[in-house]
Amino acid sequence: MNGAATTRRTILRRGAIGVLAWLALWEVGAQLGEWIGVAVPILDKVPPPHAVLGDLAELVQEGGYWNSWALSLQRVLWGFAFALAVGVPVALLIVTSRVFRGLVFPVFETLRPIPPLAWVPLAIIFWPTQELSITFVTFLGAFFPIVLNIVDGAAQIDRRLVLISRSLGLGRLGTFARVLLPSTLPAMVTGAAIGMGITWEVVVAAELISGGGNTSGDGGLGFLVWNAYQGNDLPRIVVGMISLGVAGYLSSTLVRALGARLMPWRRAA
Amino acid sequence: MSRGEVRCEQLSVRLGEGPAEKLVVRDCSFVLPAGLITAMIGPSGCGKSTIGAVLAGFERASSGRVLLDGRELAGPSPKRQILFQETALMPWLTTLENVVLAPGARRRDRARRRRAEELLERVGLAAFADRYPSQLSGGMQRRAELARALLNDPALLILDEPFRGLDAMTRELMQEYTAELLTERGQTTLLVTTDVDEALLLADRVLVMSNRPTRVREVFEVELGRPRSHEAVLEDERCQELKRGVIELLTDEVMRSFAAPAASAAHVARGNGAAPLTTTRRSE
Numbered sequence: 001m002n003g004a005a006t007t008r009r010t011i012l013r014r015g016a017i018g019v020l021a022w023l024a025l026w027e028v029g030a031q032l033g034e035w036i037g038v039a040v041p042i043l044d045k046v047p048p049p050h051a052v053l054g055d056l057a058e059l060v061q062e063g064g065y066w067n068s069w070a071l072s073l074q075r076v077l078w079g080f081a082f083a084l085a086v087g088v089p090v091a092l093l094i095v096t097s098r099v100f101r102g103l104v105f106p107v108f109e110t111l112r113p114i115p116p117l118a119w120v121p122l123a124i125i126f127w128p129t130q131e132l133s134i135t136f137v138t139f140l141g142a143f144f145p146i147v148l149n150i151v152d153g154a155a156q157i158d159r160r161l162v163l164i165s166r167s168l169g170l171g172r173l174g175t176f177a178r179v180l181l182p183s184t185l186p187a188m189v190t191g192a193a194i195g196m197g198i199t200w201e202v203v204v205a206a207e208l209i210s211g212g213g214n215t216s217g218d219g220g221l222g223f224l225v226w227n228a229y230q231g232n233d234l235p236r237i238v239v240g241m242i243s244l245g246v247a248g249y250l251s252s253t254l255v256r257a258l259g260a261r262l263m264p265w266r267r268a269a
Numbered sequence: 270m271s272r273g274e275v276r277c278e279q280l281s282v283r284l285g286e287g288p289a290e291k292l293v294v295r296d297c298s299f300v301l302p303a304g305l306i307t308a309m310i311g312p313s314g315c316g317k318s319t320i321g322a323v324l325a326g327f328e329r330a331s332s333g334r335v336l337l338d339g340r341e342l343a344g345p346s347p348k349r350q351i352l353f354q355e356t357a358l359m360p361w362l363t364t365l366e367n368v369v370l371a372p373g374a375r376r377r378d379r380a381r382r383r384r385a386e387e388l389l390e391r392v393g394l395a396a397f398a399d400r401y402p403s404q405l406s407g408g409m410q411r412r413a414e415l416a417r418a419l420l421n422d423p424a425l426l427i428l429d430e431p432f433r434g435l436d437a438m439t440r441e442l443m444q445e446y447t448a449e450l451l452t453e454r455g456q457t458t459l460l461v462t463t464d465v466d467e468a469l470l471l472a473d474r475v476l477v478m479s480n481r482p483t484r485v486r487e488v489f490e491v492e493l494g495r496p497r498s499h500e501a502v503l504e505d506e507r508c509q510e511l512k513r514g515v516i517e518l519l520t521d522e523v524m525r526s527f528a529a530p531a532a533s534a535a536h537v538a539r540g541n542g543a544a545p546l547t548t549t550r551r552s553e
Binding site for chain 2: 158160161163164165166167168169170171174178179182185263264265
């Protein structure tokens with residue numbers, strides 16, 4: 001466990017081996033029918049990696065592909081940012097004020113189990129633009145996990161720390177800033193990372209359902225997948241899916257990395 | 270500078286609400302003389318910690334009153350500092366940040382800042398000022414908490430089984446260390462403990478507490494100069510005799526706490542108000 005550089009290199013190497021092994025399995029699985037006449041079920045229907053990579057190489061030269069990225073990313077970021085901006089204060093109010101909790105929690109708990117996608121039809125109707133309706137649904141996807149994680153996290157606060165801060169004379173505001181906020185920070189980061197993952201799931205589905213964008217491929221990554229499906233372009237479907245996976249992975253990693261920066265005491269051991 | 274005399278008069282404390290309400294302390298009276306260390310020893314779960322919590326201002330008296338230097342207590346105050354069984358340093362603050370956590374200490378008050386650094390020096394943590402609590406050993410964490418409490422110049426220091434979580438070696442060292450530090454400062458202290466040796470090492474007076482609902486059963490004076498070492502206590506005849514006395518009382522209280530549930534069970538079984546099983550109390 002000594003030497004952070006070695007550890008990081010090892011992690012990277014293992015990751016690379018994992019990806020390559022996975023690609024190799026996929027290639028073999030997809031091609032076996034052609035090579036020896038024994039088809040692997042399901043995998044046989046999937047385009048092999050070399051075809052997908054070929055398609056990807058073409059796609060990355062098209063502006064439309066990157067437009068799709070930008071568009072989906074934009075929707076995700078706005079939705080996520082609003083979810084943080086609204087969710088964190090709401091959660092902290094629920095945690096600190098019994099009155100607020102009593103007023104808001106029943107409504108919150110009723111709305112929470114509704115899948116974000118069930119909001120799509122309503123969102124399309126009551127938001128003036130399609131962009132806003134998709135962003136709204138994305139917001140909902142991140143909002144609930146963020147609030148819920150913070151509320152749960154606050155329940156784990158060490159009561160003795162609150163007592164100590166009171167006996168040191170910190171007052172309500174001081175206790176909030178010095179005990180409650182840092183105590184819930186880990187839950188906040190977890191909630192944000194989960195929320196970020198869900199925004200990607202939601203944005204794609206919302207793009208699929210709302211069917212926005214034009215056929216040149218600038219309707220977001222979800223629409224790119226949908227469009228490829230309509231055009232029966234199998235490799236392109238897979239490229240779209242993998243792009244989504246990478247996007248989700250990268251953004252959750254970024255959220256966690258930023259979170260770790262906010263919590264230097266967690267790295268110290 | 271001797272201050273911090275505590276007078277506890279007919280204190281009763283009820284905890285919990287509704288059917289879960291329990292009388293934890295009943296008509297308990299005692300004095301903590303200023304400048305001295307008083308140990309409070311009793312069976313575990315008897316309600317000693319509740320008394321500590323009342324003195325710290327975390328719990329309220331149901332009846333009776335507690336006076337500190339003649340004034341009745343009202344809520345928590347920097348004048349009354351407490352150390353819990355397990356470390357209660359803020360994990361997100363460094364050692365120094367923890368020590369100067371009280372608002373008065375954080376202001377741009379050079380003198381206080383210097384006092385904080387001196388205190389850290391005194392408890393041997395100057396080199397660890399910028400570390401996080403997770404990077405400190407158990408003994409260091411306790412010392413950081415002592416420094417945090419003492420920076421407030423508390424009239425009363427409450428130590429609630431403060432060495433319980435430490436390993437045996439560290440515990441002995443910390444006990445002697447704390448004895449020295451508190452004696453040097455003339456700090457009025459309440460030491461809540463279940464450990465007779467710890468009480469004899471640190472305290473001027475030992476209050477032996479009864480079972481729940483607790484009250485003072487007997488008071489012993491420890492007539493040996495402070496600070497003491499573990500050897501000094503072992504070699505002192507009076508101390509050892511006192512120890513036997515305290516243990517005898519404690520055994521008696523523990524036996525009662527064993528007998529009590531058995532008695533009430535018997536009571537239920539017989540279905541009448543017959544006398545509980547008093548015979549089990551004295552048998553050994």
